[in-house]
Amino acid sequence: MGKVKTAAKPEKGVSQNLEILRRFRKNRSAMIGLSIFLLICLLAIFADVITPYSNAITQVKGARLLPPSMEHLFGTDNLGRDMFARVLHGARYSIAFALAVSACSLVISVVLGGIAGYYGGAVDNVVMRALDVIMCIPGDLLALCIVAAFGTNLGNLLIALIIGQVPATVRIVRATIMGVSSADYIEAAQCHGARDARIIAKYIVPNAMGPIIVNATVNASRIIISVSSLSFLGLGIQAPAPEWGNLLAGAREFMRICPWLVYFPGLALVVTSLSINMVGDGLRDALDPKIRD
Amino acid sequence: MSVLIETQDLKKYFKTPRGWLHAVDGIDLKIEEGRTLGVVGESGCGKSTLGRAVLRLHEPTSGKIFYEGQDLMALKKSEMRHMCTKMQMIFQDPYSSLNPRMSVWQLIAEPMLINDMYKGDKDGLNKHIEELMDTVGLAKRLAHSYPHELDGGRRQRIGVARALALNPKFIVCDEPVSALDVSIQAQILNLLMDLQDDRGLTYMFITHDLSVVKHISDEIMVMYMGKCVERAPKQELFANPAHPYTRALLRAIPEPNIDKRGELEILKGEVTNPINPKPGCRFAHRCPYAREGCMETETGLQEISPAHFVACPFCKEING
Amino acid sequence: MSDKLLEIKDLHVMYHTDLENVYAVNGVDLELTTGETLGLVGETGAGKTTLALSILRLLPDRTGRITEGEIYYNGTNLLELDKNVMAGIRGEEISMIFQDPMTALNPTQTVGQQIYEALMLHNSNHLSKKELWARVDSCLEMVGIPAARKKEYPHQFSGGMKQRVVIAIALCCEPSLLLADEPTTALDVTIQAQVLMMMKELRERLGTSMILITHDLGVVAQVCDNVGVMYAGEIIEYGSLEDIFKNEKHHPYTVGLFGSIPRLGVETERLSPIDGLMPDPTKKIVGCSFAPRCPHATERCMQEKPGLYREGSHQIKCFLYTDESKKEASK
Numbered sequence: 001m002g003k004v005k006t007a008a009k010p011e012k013g014v015s016q017n018l019e020i021l022r023r024f025r026k027n028r029s030a031m032i033g034l035s036i037f038l039l040i041c042l043l044a045i046f047a048d049v050i051t052p053y054s055n056a057i058t059q060v061k062g063a064r065l066l067p068p069s070m071e072h073l074f075g076t077d078n079l080g081r082d083m084f085a086r087v088l089h090g091a092r093y094s095i096a097f098a099l100a101v102s103a104c105s106l107v108i109s110v111v112l113g114g115i116a117g118y119y120g121g122a123v124d125n126v127v128m129r130a131l132d133v134i135m136c137i138p139g140d141l142l143a144l145c146i147v148a149a150f151g152t153n154l155g156n157l158l159i160a161l162i163i164g165q166v167p168a169t170v171r172i173v174r175a176t177i178m179g180v181s182s183a184d185y186i187e188a189a190q191c192h193g194a195r196d197a198r199i200i201a202k203y204i205v206p207n208a209m210g211p212i213i214v215n216a217t218v219n220a221s222r223i224i225i226s227v228s229s230l231s232f233l234g235l236g237i238q239a240p241a242p243e244w245g246n247l248l249a250g251a252r253e254f255m256r257i258c259p260w261l262v263y264f265p266g267l268a269l270v271v272t273s274l275s276i277n278m279v280g281d282g283l284r285d286a287l288d289p290k291i292r293d
Numbered sequence: 294m295s296v297l298i299e300t301q302d303l304k305k306y307f308k309t310p311r312g313w314l315h316a317v318d319g320i321d322l323k324i325e326e327g328r329t330l331g332v333v334g335e336s337g338c339g340k341s342t343l344g345r346a347v348l349r350l351h352e353p354t355s356g357k358i359f360y361e362g363q364d365l366m367a368l369k370k371s372e373m374r375h376m377c378t379k380m381q382m383i384f385q386d387p388y389s390s391l392n393p394r395m396s397v398w399q400l401i402a403e404p405m406l407i408n409d410m411y412k413g414d415k416d417g418l419n420k421h422i423e424e425l426m427d428t429v430g431l432a433k434r435l436a437h438s439y440p441h442e443l444d445g446g447r448r449q450r451i452g453v454a455r456a457l458a459l460n461p462k463f464i465v466c467d468e469p470v471s472a473l474d475v476s477i478q479a480q481i482l483n484l485l486m487d488l489q490d491d492r493g494l495t496y497m498f499i500t501h502d503l504s505v506v507k508h509i510s511d512e513i514m515v516m517y518m519g520k521c522v523e524r525a526p527k528q529e530l531f532a533n534p535a536h537p538y539t540r541a542l543l544r545a546i547p548e549p550n551i552d553k554r555g556e557l558e559i560l561k562g563e564v565t566n567p568i569n570p571k572p573g574c575r576f577a578h579r580c581p582y583a584r585e586g587c588m589e590t591e592t593g594l595q596e597i598s599p600a601h602f603v604a605c606p607f608c609k610e611i612n613g
Numbered sequence: 614m615s616d617k618l619l620e621i622k623d624l625h626v627m628y629h630t631d632l633e634n635v636y637a638v639n640g641v642d643l644e645l646t647t648g649e650t651l652g653l654v655g656e657t658g659a660g661k662t663t664l665a666l667s668i669l670r671l672l673p674d675r676t677g678r679i680t681e682g683e684i685y686y687n688g689t690n691l692l693e694l695d696k697n698v699m700a701g702i703r704g705e706e707i708s709m710i711f712q713d714p715m716t717a718l719n720p721t722q723t724v725g726q727q728i729y730e731a732l733m734l735h736n737s738n739h740l741s742k743k744e745l746w747a748r749v750d751s752c753l754e755m756v757g758i759p760a761a762r763k764k765e766y767p768h769q770f771s772g773g774m775k776q777r778v779v780i781a782i783a784l785c786c787e788p789s790l791l792l793a794d795e796p797t798t799a800l801d802v803t804i805q806a807q808v809l810m811m812m813k814e815l816r817e818r819l820g821t822s823m824i825l826i827t828h829d830l831g832v833v834a835q836v837c838d839n840v841g842v843m844y845a846g847e848i849i850e851y852g853s854l855e856d857i858f859k860n861e862k863h864h865p866y867t868v869g870l871f872g873s874i875p876r877l878g879v880e881t882e883r884l885s886p887i888d889g890l891m892p893d894p895t896k897k898i899v900g901c902s903f904a905p906r907c908p909h910a911t912e913r914c915m916q917e918k919p920g921l922y923r924e925g926s927h928q929i930k931c932f933l934y935t936d937e938s939k940k941e942a943s944k
Contacts, residue, residue, distance in 0.1 A: 013397075184389040185392045187384070188384060189392075191382045192381075192403060192459075193375070194403075202392075203392055335803060444890060474657050475873050476886050477890075479872075479873035480886040483883050483884055501802065503877065504875040504877050505875050508881070542802060545803045547806070547834065547836075548831050548834065548877060550858070557806045558806065560806070563771050564773075564804060565771075
């Protein structure tokens with residue numbers, strides 16, 4: 001066989017991940033969303049530095065229901081607490097929870113969906129029917145029931161939200177994995193003697209992660225709203241923790257005379273949720289470019 | 294010449310909502326070491342399933358497979374896995390047979406990593422990969438490129454390099470050039486033939502293209518609806534095709550020869566899948582020579598001349 | 614004298630994406646007379662499909678652009694027509710069939726409905742519903758499908774039958790020109806033979822002219838009258854069947870193409886493939902597009918574009934022949 005003239009060192013190839021990143025970077029709204037979300041995360045992480053937590057919970061008798069000013073950027077609430085500090089520290093709860101619920105439900109869903117999608121048959125049936133039962137009850141309502149029944153601590157809230165997320169995510173994971181499992185390169189791997197574990201870990205999961213991550217990102221924005229809804233109803237994170245839902249609940253009585261009590265937490269919720277959505281959309285577009293060759 | 298691969302009454306059936314699909318229905322074959330068996334047929338004939346069944350990628354429903362006399366059906370799954378160092382496959386679609394997340398280097402290294410070849414010997418592994426890339430004509434600088442950056446021809450070369458990585462003796466080539474452009478097809482075919490000369494490889498070459506199969510095979514087997522209808526050495530098959538289907542197939546190919554214009558033979562009827570096939574010759578309903586009894590009884594392969602087998606009892610009469 | 618049905622002059626087409634430009638067609642001149650079947654041969658990336666889509670102005674809106682040239686159909690420049698007028702021409706005067714019959718048909722409509730729709734959109738004779746459905750029946754019979762099957766859905770047909778339905782839809786309005794893009798590539802050999810013969814018969818019966826795009830020289834030999842060989846967006850050789858299959862003079866690419874294919878009647882030890890790959894379509898080519906792969910290339914080939922050498926109906930874009938003919942002329 002003719003020897004090929006070999007050049008110098010091997011060139012660096014452009015992997016699919018790099019391609020996806022490049023497409024994402026070109027998407028303006030996605031980059032804006034990402035910037036806003038990262039800013040909010042930074043603010044949440046350094047909340048203590050910007051304004052101490054004590055400001056968020058200290059009640060000052062003389063400073064009740066003050067409108068926004070230089071001293072109190074977002075005004076004060078009916079107990080004289082600085083709203084800016086409360087909203088800022090509230091960010092920690094929303095983001096931390098959203099990330100925790102997303103991550104846990106993702107891991108569980110990938111395991112369950114992966115097994116159901118790869119093995120099919122009886123295994124698939126058992127997993128999916130069990131999840132169908134859970135899916136009969138709307139996610140938020142289910143979370144409500146669990147928390148109401150077992151108590152309103154953070155652990156229960158976490159579990160409740162995760163259980164609500166899992167069924168729908170498993171479906172998407174399973175469908176994606178079934179699609180990937182039928183590809184020729186899986187057969188090729190089997191031909192080389194690869195065992196199931198290696199095939200799932202090295203071949204199926206990396207190729208299925210795209211749509212799964214997009215789904216997880218979009219879900220995260222919903223979770224933020226869910227957490228706040230539960231807190232608003234008194235069944236989520238309990239007062240005096242300055243979670244945004246709590247802030248909104250507390251503002252109900254004074255809405256008409258002190259609308260800023262609603263504006264700022266509400267705005268914070270919307271902006272955070274929206275920015276995550278924009279990132280999710282950008283990811284989805286980057287993964288599935290409409291203009292192919 | 295010793296027989297490397299042998300099958301006896303190999304069958305593979307699939308369960309479908311409409312009934313049992315007899316994809317491979319009793320195939321006997323022998324391939325000698327260093328030779329190529331071309332398996333030819335149209336869609337639904339079962340040739341791709343046959344290739345996979347021989348490697349036990351699809352678990353055969355019944356029948357026997359022998360490698361160097363060893364009964365493969367008697368092996369456990371774990372023992373069968375070890376056979377991948379001796380039997381490999383080149384896939385048809387260069388676009389879907391490569392993991393898009395792995396670079397060229399990783400793709401070629403994969404079979405060796407799975408089988409613990411060059412364990413602890415990174416240099417040995419690298420050297421072997423370089424040699425393989427050189428052998429198949431892939432430039433070294435492409436080692437860290439990804440499949441989506443390369444064209445069909447280069448991707449198929451990766452497929453060939455990967456199949457060679459474990460130094461197998463037997464390779465099933467499942468339509469390896471069908472998805473490629475004409476000039477690239479020629480490059481890959483030449484490569485496969487050179488490799489066979491250099492390394493004494495044995496091939497089962499599956500294709501629907503009679504001209505390609507004539508070029509590369511020593512012996513050719515024609516399949517129709519899961520059954521072998523004719524098997525003969527290459528020259529003999531093309532000089533004296535005996536089975537009505539083989540003759541129709543040969544005459545249906547448009548040749549790039551304007552003197553033979555207007556001589557395409559039309560075979561009536563459709564190519565179908567053998568689901569719950571009725572008894573009798575499967576080709577009968579399309580056969581221009583079908584007669585009384587063809588739809589009811591089926592004949593096995595009969596030797597009409599040395600090494601030339603045909604599954605039609607009337608072929609001598611028909612061909613005169 | 615037969616009319617010039619189609620005339621393409623110096624057509625340049627490119628695809629413009631945010632990453633790069635793809636120069637798909639780079640100066641194509643073409644003529645088709647009424648009743649002629651032209652085979653357009655070339656490999657992937659040669660620009661054949663782009664050329665066909667350009668004639669029908671079906672290039673993707675956002676990315677496809679015809680940058681230069683004219684396409685005359687019966688004397689009218691198609692590129693200057695109003696969109697609605699062009700839509701009227703599609704299907705009625707010029708029709709197209711695509712490669713993959715599996716995806717060319719709407720899976721949610723019966724085949725009868727799909728043919729009916731085509732007839733209805735171009736109902737210039739204002740036939741009644743009853744008359745239109747009668748035409749649907751005759752169209753199906755014309756392609757060898759029993760009329761009773763008009764109530765069936767595409768998934769109930771095999772690949773070859775689906776392609777016949779596609780052909781029925783394309784020919785139901787009796788267009789003057791049919792563009793067939795690899796119509797039999799996806800079909801089995803025996804089915805391909807059926808469909809090719811059917812297309813030949815229909816063509817003769819209806820008097821349709823055809824441009825048949827294919828990579829299969831065998832199909833060209835069986836069905837076509839004239840042949841154009843495309844490479845990197847240009848037609849580098851053109852001629853009658855005799856010119857292309859029998860004549861000794863050929864463009865080096867054509868020689869390479871013939872040398873690459875395994876032929877039933879020819880015994881060869883090794884095939885002679887063409888080294889290398891088609892040039893990168895994202896870069897504008899200086900000089901002859903085939904020069905980097907050509908065994909006869911000279912310095913001049915890399916710098917200058919070759920002119921056209923003509924001998925009767927045979928045309929070759931190569932310095933080997935234009936130089937030779939100049940030498941002959943100067944003697």
